[in-house]
Amino acid sequence: MQTPETVVLPLLQHIGAQCKPVVKPRQIVRYGEVVGVGRAFISASLHSPVAGKVKKIGMVTLPNSMHLPAISIKTEGDQINPQRLWDEMTAMDWPRDCISIYAPETIAKIIHNSGIVGLGGAAFPTHVKVAPNDSRMIDTLLINGCECEPYLSCDDRLMREAPKAIVTGALLAGRAVAAKEIVICVENNKPEAILKLQQATEKTLIKIAVLKTKYPQGSEKQLVKSVLGLEIPLGGLPSDAGVAISNVATIASVARGVIKEGPLTHRVISVSGRGIKHPKNLFVPIGISMGEVIEYCGGITEDAARIISGGPMMGFAFSDMTTPVTKGTSGITVLTHDEISDEQETSCVRCGRCVDACPMNLVPTRLALAARYNNPSIAIRYHINACFECGCCTYVCPAKIKLVQLIRTGKKLVAAMAKS
Incomplete structure (x- = not known):
C-alpha cells in the first residue's frame, strides 16, 4: 500500500512499559525518526513510518479495549517509496559472511534502537529475548513460521518471498543468544515456503523442522514440545529450558534493522475472510487506519457481520474504522453471518x-x-x-x-x- 495521508501511532504497541513521546505538535519529522522512546528495559521505541508534521498527541482505543495516548502525523513532503522497503526485504543478496563482525551486545542494542517487537501477535520487545545473559544459557533458537490461526497467511507469504532475509536474521539472532542450534519451524501445509527456506538455508547450520498442521502449533510451549520434546511447566518460560523463540516476520525485521539500519515502520498483514471482497496480504505502514486497508481490498461484502483485528480464534472484534494498524496487528478478518454463531448462551453442563x-x-x-x-x-x-x-x-x-x-x-x- 502507498503512504496514507495520516498515521496514528499509539505509544504502547508492545508488552511492557509505554514509550515516552519525544515530539511536539507541529514538529516536522522525517521517515524513520524516533517519535517515542522506550526507556524501560521491557519497552520499545516508536519510529515514524512517514515524513510529515505532528498534528497532536491525542487518545486512541485499540480493539483490545486499551485506551492509549497516540501521536498523529500528517504526511508532508517527499515520502519513502514503500516498494523500495519491500524490495530490500525480498532481495536475494542478503549477506551472511559479515555476521561475525557484530558483537552479541551490538545486535541486541540495534534491535532495541530499531523498535523491533514480536510480530506474531504478542509484541514482546525482541531485544529482551536476544540480550546476552550469563545466567540464562540458550541452546536452541526456534524461528516460528507456524502460522496456524485460520485465515491468516502473512507469514507464509513472507517465507515464500523473503526467505534469505529470514535466514540472515536467524543467524544474527542466533549469534546474539549464542545458540548452538537454530531451527526454522514450518507446518506441512506450506510446501512452497518449506522449499524456499530449504534452498535459502543451504550451506548454513540452520535446520528446517516440518511440523504437523494443527492449532495452536505456533504457541511457544506447544512448539517447544513438538520440536524438542521438552515440557515447559506452568509459569515457566522457554528460556528456562534453554530455548529462545521468535516469529519469522520479527526475524526478517532483525535482518533489516541490523544490516540495513532500518527501523520497524512497516509490516505484512493478512486481510481475509469471506466478508472481504478482495482478500490480500499487504505490506502496510504502521499507523494506517484499518478502514483504509479494508477499502484498499474492495471493502466488505453485503453479508459481512464481524470485523476482527487478528484471526478468528484469538483476535478482537472492533467497529471503529479509524483504528490504526499497530506492530502487533497480524491481520484483519471479516466474517459473514453464516460463519458466526448467534446461539444463546446456556448453562454449563460440566461436560469437560x-x-x-x-x-x-x-x-x-x-x-x-x-x-x-x-x-x-x-x-x-x-x-x-x-x-x-x-x-x-x-x-x-x-x-x-x-x-x-x-x-x-x-x-x-x-x-x-x-x-x-
Missing part, C-alpha cells in the same frame, strides 16, 4: 470438552466462573495467567459460553488486585 481442548491443561470453566463472580484468588489458584487465549475452549463449548472473554476479564481482575 473445554478441559480436553485446552492445550495448557487448564480448567477453563473454573477460570470463567472466577471472573464472572469477581474472585481473582480462585483465578490465580487455577493459573489464569498461563492461559494464552487460544480460543479452543470457546470453540468447543456446547453451551456457547464466552470462556475466553471471561478469562480476559479475570486477568484484569488479577492485575488490579496485584496493584492494590
Whole structure:
C-alpha cells in the first residue's frame, strides 16, 4: 500500500512499559525518526513510518479495549517509496559472511534502537529475548513460521518471498543468544515456503523442522514440545529450558534493522475472510487506519457481520474504522453471518470438552466462573495467567459460553488486585 495521508501511532504497541513521546505538535519529522522512546528495559521505541508534521498527541482505543495516548502525523513532503522497503526485504543478496563482525551486545542494542517487537501477535520487545545473559544459557533458537490461526497467511507469504532475509536474521539472532542450534519451524501445509527456506538455508547450520498442521502449533510451549520434546511447566518460560523463540516476520525485521539500519515502520498483514471482497496480504505502514486497508481490498461484502483485528480464534472484534494498524496487528478478518454463531448462551453442563481442548491443561470453566463472580484468588489458584487465549475452549463449548472473554476479564481482575 502507498503512504496514507495520516498515521496514528499509539505509544504502547508492545508488552511492557509505554514509550515516552519525544515530539511536539507541529514538529516536522522525517521517515524513520524516533517519535517515542522506550526507556524501560521491557519497552520499545516508536519510529515514524512517514515524513510529515505532528498534528497532536491525542487518545486512541485499540480493539483490545486499551485506551492509549497516540501521536498523529500528517504526511508532508517527499515520502519513502514503500516498494523500495519491500524490495530490500525480498532481495536475494542478503549477506551472511559479515555476521561475525557484530558483537552479541551490538545486535541486541540495534534491535532495541530499531523498535523491533514480536510480530506474531504478542509484541514482546525482541531485544529482551536476544540480550546476552550469563545466567540464562540458550541452546536452541526456534524461528516460528507456524502460522496456524485460520485465515491468516502473512507469514507464509513472507517465507515464500523473503526467505534469505529470514535466514540472515536467524543467524544474527542466533549469534546474539549464542545458540548452538537454530531451527526454522514450518507446518506441512506450506510446501512452497518449506522449499524456499530449504534452498535459502543451504550451506548454513540452520535446520528446517516440518511440523504437523494443527492449532495452536505456533504457541511457544506447544512448539517447544513438538520440536524438542521438552515440557515447559506452568509459569515457566522457554528460556528456562534453554530455548529462545521468535516469529519469522520479527526475524526478517532483525535482518533489516541490523544490516540495513532500518527501523520497524512497516509490516505484512493478512486481510481475509469471506466478508472481504478482495482478500490480500499487504505490506502496510504502521499507523494506517484499518478502514483504509479494508477499502484498499474492495471493502466488505453485503453479508459481512464481524470485523476482527487478528484471526478468528484469538483476535478482537472492533467497529471503529479509524483504528490504526499497530506492530502487533497480524491481520484483519471479516466474517459473514453464516460463519458466526448467534446461539444463546446456556448453562454449563460440566461436560469437560473445554478441559480436553485446552492445550495448557487448564480448567477453563473454573477460570470463567472466577471472573464472572469477581474472585481473582480462585483465578490465580487455577493459573489464569498461563492461559494464552487460544480460543479452543470457546470453540468447543456446547453451551456457547464466552470462556475466553471471561478469562480476559479475570486477568484484569488479577492485575488490579496485584496493584492494590
